[in-house]
Amino acid sequence: xxxxxxxxxxxxxxxxxxxxxxxxxxxxxxxxxxxxxxxxxxxxxxxxxxxxxxxxxxxxxxxxxxxxxxxxxxxxxxxxxxxxxxxxxxxxxxxxxxxxxxxxxxxxxxxxxxxxxxxxxxxxxxxxxxxxxxxxxxxxxxxxxxxxxxxxxxxxxxxxxxxxxxxxxxxxxxxxxxxxxxxxxxxxxxxxxxxxxxxxxxxxxxxxxxxxxxxxxxxxxxxxxxxxxxxxxxxxxxxxxxxxxxxxxxxxxxxxxx
Numbered sequence: 001x002x003x004x005x006x007x008x009x010x011x012x013x014x015x016x017x018x019x020x021x022x023x024x025x026x027x028x029x030x031x032x033x034x035x036x037x038x039x040x041x042x043x044x045x046x047x048x049x050x051x052x053x054x055x056x057x058x059x060x061x062x063x064x065x066x067x068x069x070x071x072x073x074x075x076x077x078x079x080x081x082x083x084x085x086x087x088x089x090x091x092x093x094x095x096x097x098x099x100x101x102x103x104x105x106x107x108x109x110x111x112x113x114x115x116x117x118x119x120x121x122x123x124x125x126x127x128x129x130x131x132x133x134x135x136x137x138x139x140x141x142x143x144x145x146x147x148x149x150x151x152x153x154x155x156x157x158x159x160x161x162x163x164x165x166x167x168x169x170x171x172x173x174x175x176x177x178x179x180x181x182x183x184x185x186x187x188x189x190x191x192x193x194x195x196x197x198x199x200x201x202x203x204x205x206x207x208x209x210x211x212x213x214x215x216x217x218x219x220x221x222x223x224x225x226x227x228x229x230x231x232x233x234x235x236x237x238x239x240x241x242x243x244x245x246x247x248x249x250x251x252x253x254x255x256x257x258x
Contacts, residue, residue: 012036023048026078028055034064042070050076054083065092074102085113094118097145103127110134116142121178126152133162137196140174147178152185158213161194173197173220185209193217200224207231208248215252216245 018040028050034040043065045053053073073079084093094116100123101110107128114136120143125134131154135143140161151160161174174194180202184190190211197220204226208214210233224244229237232251240247 014039016040017042017044019044019046020048021046023050025049026051028053037064039067040065041067042072043068044072044074045076046072046074048076049078051078052081052083053079054086054089056083056086063088063091066095068092068095070098071096072098072100072102073104074100076104076107078106079104080106080108082107082110084111084115090116096120098122100124101126101128105129107131111136111139114138117146118142119145121145121147123148124150124152125154126150127154129153129155131157132159133157134160135162136164137161137172137174137194138164140194143179144175144177146176148181149179150181150183150185151187152183153187155186155188157187158189159192159194160190161196163195173199175199175201176203177201179203181205183207183209184211184214187211188213190214192219195219197221198223200227203227205231206244208252209233211252215249217248218245 013036015037016039018037026049073082083089096117097119099117099120101107102124103126105128108130109132110125117139123146125131134151134157151157173196176199179200182200182203182205184207186209188211191213194217196218198218200223203224206227208230222244227240227244229239230244230247232238232248235251238247238251
């Protein structure tokens with residue numbers, strides 16, 4: 001009814017949450033209907049057969065979802081791309097504060113080019129078994145406001161941040177200026193966070209659970225001056241007697257030996 005323009009327009013105008021569920025079609029519905037929803041702050045798309053969420057073609061004469069703060073994608077078994085690499089999505093992607101991607105089994109990465117999540121504060125990714133990495137390094141550098149990151153049950157992921165083509169130096173540093181909480185769980189192939197240097201000036205909680213291949217967070221230097229202890233597998237409160245990379249390596253090797 002909404003797509004055909006048969007719904008009372010003034011009722012939609014003030015809507016704050018849009019949930020699309022159980023839709024059996026490959027393509028996301030025509031974006032024109034989003035013009036009727038200019039004040040949506042939360043978009044949930046779930047249990048549907050979409051292969052792409054945001055298509056390449058820009059919606060005609062509109063800039064939809066400019067008020068969007070929360071985006072949740074869940075149980076999209078055929079999703080291969082979110083389409084965030086399309087330039088028309090930039091205005092609303094920069095405003096997103098909460099981003100959750102759950103059980104999207106065929107999704108290979110969250111960004112296919114530089115994407116700016118400059119206002120993102122919470123990221124959760126779970127059950128996305130085809131992911132080999134989350135972000136390119138340029139996108140990771142836009143995460144200046146990120147406070148919490150939780151990555152679970154992504155069994156193919158090898159690193160959180162991947163260097164872009166042409167980047168050679170392992171001395172490049174990424175600063176997560178506001179990150180206070182970081183959790184990795186059941187990431188069987190995860191080897192590291194980043195092949196470079198990392199800075200977490202406000203990190204207070206770090207949990208690494210059942211990540212058997214991980215022996216270090218990064219190959220360069222790492223700074224986490226507010227972090228005094230970590231959780232690795234079933235051991236909580238492991239004190240940092242040396243630097244963070246050395247502690248992770250020691251404890252993970254201990255778990256492997258056991």
